[in-house]
Amino acid sequence: xxxxxxxxxxxxxxxxxxxxxxxxxxxxxxxxxxxxxxxxxxxxxxxxxxxxxxxxxxxxxxxxxxxxxxxxxxxxxxxxxxxxxxxxxxxxxxxxxxxxxxxxxxxxxxxxxxxxxxxxxxxxxxxxxxxxxxxxxxxxxxxxxxxxxxxxxxxxxxxxxxxxxxxxxxxxxxxxxxxxxxxxxxxxxxxxxxxxxxxxxxxxxxxxxxxxxxxxxxxxxxxxxxxxxxxxxxxxxxxxxxxxxxxx
Amino acid sequence: xxxxxxxxxxxxxxxxxxxxxxxxxxxxxxxxxxxxxxxxxxxxxxxxxxxxxxxxxxxxxxxxxxxxxxxxxxxxxxxxxxxxxxxxxxxxxxxxxxxxxxxxxxxxxxxxxxxxxxxxxxxxxxxxxxxxxxxxxxxxxxxxxxxxxxxxxxxxxxxxxxxxxxxxxxxxxxxxxxxxxxxxxxxxxxxxxxxxxxxxxxxxxxxxxxxxxxxxxxxxxxxxxxxxxxxxxxxxxxxxxxxxxxxxxxxxxxxxxxx
Numbered sequence: 001x002x003x004x005x006x007x008x009x010x011x012x013x014x015x016x017x018x019x020x021x022x023x024x025x026x027x028x029x030x031x032x033x034x035x036x037x038x039x040x041x042x043x044x045x046x047x048x049x050x051x052x053x054x055x056x057x058x059x060x061x062x063x064x065x066x067x068x069x070x071x072x073x074x075x076x077x078x079x080x081x082x083x084x085x086x087x088x089x090x091x092x093x094x095x096x097x098x099x100x101x102x103x104x105x106x107x108x109x110x111x112x113x114x115x116x117x118x119x120x121x122x123x124x125x126x127x128x129x130x131x132x133x134x135x136x137x138x139x140x141x142x143x144x145x146x147x148x149x150x151x152x153x154x155x156x157x158x159x160x161x162x163x164x165x166x167x168x169x170x171x172x173x174x175x176x177x178x179x180x181x182x183x184x185x186x187x188x189x190x191x192x193x194x195x196x197x198x199x200x201x202x203x204x205x206x207x208x209x210x211x212x213x214x215x216x217x218x219x220x221x222x223x224x225x226x227x228x229x230x231x232x233x234x235x236x237x238x239x240x241x242x243x244x245x246x247x248x
Numbered sequence: 249x250x251x252x253x254x255x256x257x258x259x260x261x262x263x264x265x266x267x268x269x270x271x272x273x274x275x276x277x278x279x280x281x282x283x284x285x286x287x288x289x290x291x292x293x294x295x296x297x298x299x300x301x302x303x304x305x306x307x308x309x310x311x312x313x314x315x316x317x318x319x320x321x322x323x324x325x326x327x328x329x330x331x332x333x334x335x336x337x338x339x340x341x342x343x344x345x346x347x348x349x350x351x352x353x354x355x356x357x358x359x360x361x362x363x364x365x366x367x368x369x370x371x372x373x374x375x376x377x378x379x380x381x382x383x384x385x386x387x388x389x390x391x392x393x394x395x396x397x398x399x400x401x402x403x404x405x406x407x408x409x410x411x412x413x414x415x416x417x418x419x420x421x422x423x424x425x426x427x428x429x430x431x432x433x434x435x436x437x438x439x440x441x442x443x444x445x446x447x448x449x450x451x452x453x454x455x456x457x458x459x460x461x462x463x464x465x466x467x468x469x470x471x472x473x474x475x476x477x478x479x480x481x482x483x484x485x486x487x488x489x490x491x492x493x494x495x496x497x498x499x500x501x502x503x504x505x506x507x
Contacts, residue, residue: 077382098383149383
């Protein structure tokens with residue numbers, strides 16, 4: 001279980017997170033929604049330790065993440081980045097097997113390649129893709145490779161940062177379905193940040209809305225449409241009018 | 249009024265001191281990782297190829313033209329006091345002590361510091377560095393250490409090759425344009441050249457190689473967002489590496505030859 005308590009982060013005068021409280025249960029899929037620039041990615045990076053919060057605590061299974069052994073902590077995570085973040089200089093299979101061939105439990109190259117090809121197959125890519133470089137792939141294929149890399153070491157917790165951004169609706173649907181299937185099949189805890197409502201409905205068990213640096217609303221996805229919260233209603237229906245100021 | 253003036257003078261000084269401190273800490277972190285596992289031999293090999301092998305043409309071309317021009321200049325200057333015969337020895341000393349390492353260093357700075365900064369800067373803005381962290385890999389160790397090590401090891405070799413080609417450039421101009429006897433030119437070169445002339449240039453090369461890769465990695469890792477950020481990091485890497493090479497050259501020359 002991941003628990004955030006009063007997490008605050010500012011960049012100069014910009015107070016991005018102003019006391020975030022959130023609990024993500026083990027084996028559940030939490031989707032964080034919110035407008036652009038509301039701090040969704042910062043929140044996710046705070047959990048991973050890529051950004052250090054100014055105050056507040058983040059615990060994983062009761063242990064403060066800042067005091068955990070870094071390698072052991074990160075070994076429990078997989079992450080799909082918004083743009084894929086694939087390493088240009090490495091072939092697709094080397095990207096997928098990156099963690100597998102490094103560290104104390106490094107596998108032989110041939111075995112890691114086999115696992116990488118299996119993971120590529122799991123996300124719907126042919127084995128021939130394995131020897132290509134990321135620049136030779138389309139945006140959707142890069143997302144799939146990123147997904148294969150995120151699940152390669154079978155992590156307990158997977159983070160998805162805007163998994164469908166920049167994809168056409170059909171490819172977005174494919175990625176959403178893959179995420180849902182993989183998370184269910186692996187029994188992993190998932191945390192996704194998105195502002196794509198189709199992703200929310202496909203992926204989420206629970207939803208939290210981040211606005212004004214705090215969690216504005218949180219609850220099961222089944223209650224999302226019925227909530228009277230005007231911020232949530234404006235966001236999920238994509239209305240220009242409402243309490244959330246829109247810049248025209 | 250006075251306070252504002254002093255403030256505007258003091259701010260850049262404080263910023264410069266802070267930048268020196270950040271670079272020093274970055275360099276210390278890299279040095280502390282060089283001898284500690286894990287070692288990324290594949291990345292080191294790839295960096296040796298990129299930095300050392302692929303810089304040979306540019307260093308060779310720079311050296312041959314510099315050696316030739318040096319021979320012409322020394323001949324023209326020497327003829328004012330009937331000292332044309334010093335051309336071979338001065339070309340050799342000039343190339344090995346100064347021009348080989350400094351011009352080689354500057355050319356490698358232009359070629360390598362820019363490419364390192366652009367590559368790492370792009371990796372930063374496309375979240376590849378964050379991805380490395382989430383994959384339990386220290387970006388400093390994986391990206392910076394192999395590049396700094398490769399540049400420090402390969403620069404002396406590039407300088408040695410540049411020295412030889414530069415001296416050959418002087419020899420070529422000497423025998424074709426200045427009527428030197430080929431054997432006499434080469435004998436003069438060998439007789440007057442001392443081991444430390446070559447050794448000091450190689451040491452300078454190693455220091456310049458370290459500076460080039462350090463600046464490339466530092467500015468790449470600290471690149472701001474977007475294409476403009478990467479462009480600024482690339483420019484800063486080349487400018488700072490070039491200035492530091494010239495400054496380090498003066499200091500090393502003072503240390504090696506002031507007595």
